[in-house]
Amino acid sequence: MNRLALAREMNGLAAPPGVETAVHGVAAICDPLGALYLQDAGILVVSDLHLEKGAAFARRGMMLPPYDTLATLSLLAALVSRYDPRLVISLGDNFHDRVGSEHLPEAFRTAICEMARGREWIWINGNHDPDGTVDLPGTCADEIHYAGLTFRHEPRNGLQKGEIAGHLHPSATVRRREKSVRRPCFATDGSRLLMPAFGVMTGGLDLRHKAMRGLFDQSSLIAHLLGRDRIYSVRFGNLVG
Numbered sequence: 001m002n003r004l005a006l007a008r009e010m011n012g013l014a015a016p017p018g019v020e021t022a023v024h025g026v027a028a029i030c031d032p033l034g035a036l037y038l039q040d041a042g043i044l045v046v047s048d049l050h051l052e053k054g055a056a057f058a059r060r061g062m063m064l065p066p067y068d069t070l071a072t073l074s075l076l077a078a079l080v081s082r083y084d085p086r087l088v089i090s091l092g093d094n095f096h097d098r099v100g101s102e103h104l105p106e107a108f109r110t111a112i113c114e115m116a117r118g119r120e121w122i123w124i125n126g127n128h129d130p131d132g133t134v135d136l137p138g139t140c141a142d143e144i145h146y147a148g149l150t151f152r153h154e155p156r157n158g159l160q161k162g163e164i165a166g167h168l169h170p171s172a173t174v175r176r177r178e179k180s181v182r183r184p185c186f187a188t189d190g191s192r193l194l195m196p197a198f199g200v201m202t203g204g205l206d207l208r209h210k211a212m213r214g215l216f217d218q219s220s221l222i223a224h225l226l227g228r229d230r231i232y233s234v235r236f237g238n239l240v241g
Contacts, residue, residue: 017031017032017229017230017231018030018031018032018037018231019224019231019233021186021188021190021193021222021224022190023149023162023164023188023190023191023192023193024148024149024161024162024190024191024192025148026038026040026041026147026148026149026162027039027040028193030186030224030231031079031231032226032227032229032230032231033075033078033079033198033226034046034075034184034195034196034197034198034226035076035079035198036164036186036193036195037083037085038147038149040147041086041087041146041147042083042085042086042087043085043086043087043088043089043146044079044080044083044085044087044088044089045088045089045090045091045151045164045195046076046079046088046089046090046091046195046198047090047091047092047093047153047165047166047167047195047196047197047198048091048092048093048126048166048167048169048195048197048198048199048202049072049076049090049093049094049095049198049199050068050072050093050094050095050096050128050197050199050201050202051068051069051072051073051094051095051096051100051101051104051108051199052068052069052095052096052097052100052101052103052104053068053069053096053199053201053202068199068200068201069104069105069108070108071200072198072199072200072201073108073111073112073115075198075200076115076198077111077114077115080115080119085119086119086120087119087120087121087122088115088116088119088120088121088122088138089122089124089144089151090121090122090123090124091124091126091151091152091153091164091165091166091167091195092124092125092126092127092128092129092152092153092154092166092167093126093127093128093129093153093166093167093199094123094124094126094129094133095128095129095133096128096129097128097129098128098129098130098131100129101129101132101133101134101135101136102134102135104136109135109136112136112137113136113137116136116137116138117137120138121137121138121139122138122139122140122141122144122151123136123138123139123140123141124140124141124142124143124144124151124152124153125140125141125142125153126153126154126166126167127153127154127167148162149162149163149164150162150163150164151164151165152164152165153165153166153167154166154167155167155168155192155194155215157214157215158214158215159191159192159214159215159216159217160191160192160215161191161192162191162192163191163192163193164192164193164195165192165193165194165195166194166195166197168194168205168211168212169184169196169197169202169203169204169205170184170185170186170187170194170195170196170204170205170206170207170212170223171183171184171185171196171204171205171206171207172185172187172206172207172223172225172234172239173206173239173240174225174232174234174238174239174240175240180240182204182206183225183226183227183232184196184197184204184225184226185207185223185224185225185226186223186224186231187207187212187216187221187222187223187224188216188221188222188224189216189217189218189220189221189222190220191216191217191220192215192216194215196226207221207223207236207239208239208241216236218236218237221235221236222234222235222236223235223236223239
């Protein structure tokens with residue numbers, strides 16, 4: 001089951017199918033579609049949407065299927081409908097390049113406006129879109145601090161208590177039935193959390209990659225892998241190197 005099929009199946013279910021966790025003492029749910037929900041604060045967090053990635057490649061003469069924005073926004077709409085959050089935070093690389101939001105087709109702009117109606121929306125600036133968004137609801141910021149947590153795009157070096165970040169597109173590999181399976185994941189040691197990339201046309205960086213070194217207490221690190229229909233939680237020591 002792919003994420004779009006799972007999104008359709010999720011509609012109407014009463015209980016979240018995700019996994020409960022906590023970041024610096026703040027309760028959260030890791031959703032199988034790749035979003036984090038902070039239930040006490042009513043905050044839905046997504047990261048690295050990379051909207052209009054296909055269009056960005058087309059502007060450079062490389063033709064990719066142009067359906068990534070529609071698919072990503074469909075997933076996001078399912079989550080907004082499901083949780084009805086008070087606030088949505090998108091953790092940077094919201095668009096794949098600096099002009100993505102300016103050239104966003106009107107149908108997609110309308111879809112975002114519909115999702116944002118009646119709630120707050122914060123676009124964190126990323127390295128792909130450092131100038132923020134154009135003509136979209138909500139506000140843009142480099143980072144925000146709320147309820148003892150810090151929301152930013154790129155994780156800071158060292159152990160950062162209460163940080164929720166994206167950018168690195170964490171993924172992890174497990175061995176199952178004599179086969180290695182690699183999936184995007186939430187990565188957390190209870191102190192900080194790295195979000196999986198939400199965009200449907202994004203890759204991943206393994207948790208054992210050198211870019212991840214020093215970010216976590218590995219003895220407490222858990223990868224919450226996005227499965228076909230659920231989250232699979234695996235301790236770092238049990239991942240395939």
